[in-house]
Amino acid sequence: MKPNPNDRAPLKGPRLGVEIAGVHFKNPVMTASGTFGYGLEFARYMDLNAIGGIVVKGLSMKPIPGNPPPRVYETASGMLNAIGWQNIGAAEFVEEKLPGLRDYDTNVIVNIVGFELEEYLEVARFLNDHPGIHALELNISCPNVGKGGFHFNKDPRDTHRITAEVRKASPRLPLWVKLSPNVTDIREFARAAEEAGADALSVINTLVGMAIDVRSRRPRLRFRTGGLSGPAIKPVALRMVWETCQAVRIPVIGIGGISTTEDALEFLIAGARAVQVGTANFYEPAASERIALGLAEYCRSHRIDDIHEIIGSLKDYE
């Protein structure tokens, strides 16, 4: 029999796998919370198996109704949102969504939200016992909730406290803390979370912004202000990821305006162990898959065997 030329041992591709707090990710590309629903919404547009992980929409113990509309507005290379933590609640997620997600070979990270410390602890405790969840991402940084809510990202001591408490409430799950960019020095918050036992940091959430309809003279969002995301904020996000990487030893996950393979590479070079694709999912539902494939292709064409050769490889001018 003639040997099939395609029958050789396959060329070993570059190694894209990364580890975050003991959990293996097949590649460093995930989707960002709130921009990918509960994951399954995207299954018909892309291969969910192609990405390292899915961070689902922020969950609270009880469902949260969210803010009245209008909730979104597009700005130059970005968008504002004031969804207001609308979610179906952790119990319904575990029952209705998680089983479907478990059919895919990718990690599931649950972003958790709450108005009070006790609410965070409740959802953390609840999720701790559920198989199929690979990490919790503690969202202490969402700007779009009413004045009543606690703000654990205004003072590093509060960040420390909530991190430590949630850490205790869900001992089984790796804990990522997602930081706000709306601070004077993100490193203080990064260090506080690290000291309190965070396993990784997600950097950044949205910048607080506003837009006004000059015709009606009303804010474009009924909540008045909203979170700015998308390519517009990428330079700020990249700077903060770089700063955070200098300040802590735990892994940093880069987020903010990532929509191309090059964008992802910038964050990895700055030191991020992994990245999350956010707003880009909205205008290109398969963006995360394309970026994951793009990283593999980049490594191949640049003869990079392992993605770790890229991570933290920022050089300086001579």
Place this chain on the structure above:
Amino acid sequence: MKPNPNDRAPLKGPRLGVEIAGVHFKNPVMTASGTFGYGLEFARYMDLNAIGGIVVKGLSMKPIPGNPPPRVYETASGMLNAIGWQNIGAAEFVEEKLPGLRDYDTNVIVNIVGFELEEYLEVARFLNDHPGIHALELNISCPNVGKGGFHFNKDPRDTHRITAEVRKASPRLPLWVKLSPNVTDIREFARAAEEAGADALSVINTLVGMAIDVRSRRPRLRFRTGGLSGPAIKPVALRMVWETCQAVRIPVIGIGGISTTEDALEFLIAGARAVQVGTANFYEPAASERIALGLAEYCRSHRIDDIHEIIGSLKDYE
């Protein structure tokens, strides 16, 4: 003689004039420091008489060389810069540039910078005695200077101190304080400056950002980080202007991504008494003139007699 139909008394246009700390501005449009050189560079591309004021490039007492290149990089709907306060020094400005500027019927505001408190005081004292300057704008918020420099925008107490000292050093000139957006709560800094005797606040300077060349793996700017400006930051700027307007009683001058008449209107509606056009001058040298004319046209077509009907007119949803 037949009456010339064009010979009637001219229709009174809308009143666009605003007052800031006792100084009259023919309209609320100025150019932002560092984006308009020393003003005269633009005289051949637009009518300098058409705008309310010109804020010149940040001046120190002695010339400052600035940062090594590359100093600028374009990002999505924005740009990063790390010029590093390069300027010709206050003495040369007064001798070489100010006389030319005085030929125009517009206000001249001098932005002042320094590495130490004493340097600020020196340039403030020096400029205080020079006719043809209508206000000082105290820049305590530039991110693009080396680590040695003081940071008067990290703690409101420092903002208070430098404002009070400069206030004393230049008693003749109205003092505007230009605030940084890279803070957790801009209102604290706004109130500190107000209490210390600032006559007006300029909001905002650039956001700190970064970009990386994935090919060379070096930062796109040799200074590593730079200030992000342009339409990308408009939502953040507008939010901060609105917040500042709620927090203080002195006039607020809105800055950040303004490149159209609509942009200017958004800031005025949010409460800004005037606006500054920055990065837009680079890609459209006559942008400020076009916006000033645009405001007049807007008022005319919307039957608004006085720009004050727009300022602070933000409405809420029912």
Place this chain on the structure above:
Amino acid sequence: MLDKKVKIKAVRDLGAGNHLIVIASPEQARLVRPGQFVMLKCVENTGENPLLRRPFTIFNIHRNARSGKPAGVELLVKEVGVGTRRLVSARPGQTLDCLGPQGHGFQLPSDLPSRVTTACLVAGGVGIAPLLLLAESLLALRVKPILFYGGGTVADLVLREPFERLGIDIITSTEDGSHGERGLVTEPLAQFLRIHPRKDIRLYACGPWGMMRAVHELAVGHDLQCEVSLEARMGCGLGACLGCVVASPAAEGRPYLRVCQDGPVMNSRLVRWDIEPV
């Protein structure tokens, strides 16, 4: 449903900012149900502004001239801002990203005729967009559609011919009286409902919020069912961002419905008309 790179086949200027845009996409065209929409990237490159895709109702199925098979979709696009401006100035042959068909269309169960004999289709301006496919489906079910079509001026009453070709009654109105009755479209509708106090009428409305609200109130007043095709600013158009909601009186702790997924067509009684979503 599908995310495709599609080609613009034609852009026809209908006046007053309205354009009929024909898009080649057989796979998507085959799946369309009346009331559904597509999310269209208005510029060629993904990274270009506007970033977010824009929702447009599928006005008609474009069919292959010879085989009659679905070859694409026709959209009625009114130029109102940066995205629509770019879209209507696109050249034939240009490629765009197109997601669809999306959303929940009109309720057209086979037993509809047992409850409904007359369908009042109420359109304001480009609100005409979802009503052609609806009218065809109603006719196929032997429900009689009547079109109430209003606009500011005659130029807003675009694309009447396809309805005329279906042979259905069209009652037009314009605010300036330049065509049909002078006034709002809800006036002839109200009159019709007064004259025909029957329970086998159903209302279908698409247009500005205030107009749909008025139609809803007429429906409630006459104890009729009413379906509305809603508009909202959308982030994703596929149910993930929760950006496109309308408030709903249906409680159960979930007072918001997604226009892109639970709509765009909804029973008007599921909508809180005091909270405009745009």
Place this chain on the structure above:
Amino acid sequence: MLDKKVKIKAVRDLGAGNHLIVIASPEQARLVRPGQFVMLKCVENTGENPLLRRPFTIFNIHRNARSGKPAGVELLVKEVGVGTRRLVSARPGQTLDCLGPQGHGFQLPSDLPSRVTTACLVAGGVGIAPLLLLAESLLALRVKPILFYGGGTVADLVLREPFERLGIDIITSTEDGSHGERGLVTEPLAQFLRIHPRKDIRLYACGPWGMMRAVHELAVGHDLQCEVSLEARMGCGLGACLGCVVASPAAEGRPYLRVCQDGPVMNSRLVRWDIEPV
């Protein structure tokens, strides 16, 4: 100098990403001096990305076929990123914002021939752009230009014909040996200078930083003057933003020169070659 809305007259593909773009703008064309550039918005709308205009050297004056009067400018544009990509795909008739002519060109005093008889023009790739108008001016002054033209491969050696038409000597080189000598353009130049150890030679270079640096070093080694046409990222192109600087050994507390205003053509000895500005 002037800010104009200009029309693209033609875009000619020269291969390997290079394009010759002809722009109609008589007023600007009349003012051009060799070595100057224009700042061109690469897209039609001011608010569109890329926001900042891009600098392009004026390769040639485009003249009215009949009258011979300046009708516009010709640019040689190499596609390297988002702006140039948009520019080279522009259609004739499209309108763009164009600022210029900007900057400080080559030193061409009338007494130049008393000091210089031979001018070595050294181009790397699109670095050819400023050298045609320079060569013409030198010829007019009766200084003899020789063109050293290097590229990676033969496809990079675009637009040789206009130089051939001037009848000047052209020495080409390519890194892959596909045309002329194999190697860097500085090698034949170095050889020429070795063979002609004269003081009445002046060097003029435009190309990648490393190439210009090497030419500068040859100039210093042979004690010759050298003018270089520099590149830098520009914010404004009119001297206001201070974004485009190169470091300069000239002290006086002002160690940076603006490429857009003090350049783009500078004496190579005014440049600190250890700090690459891009």
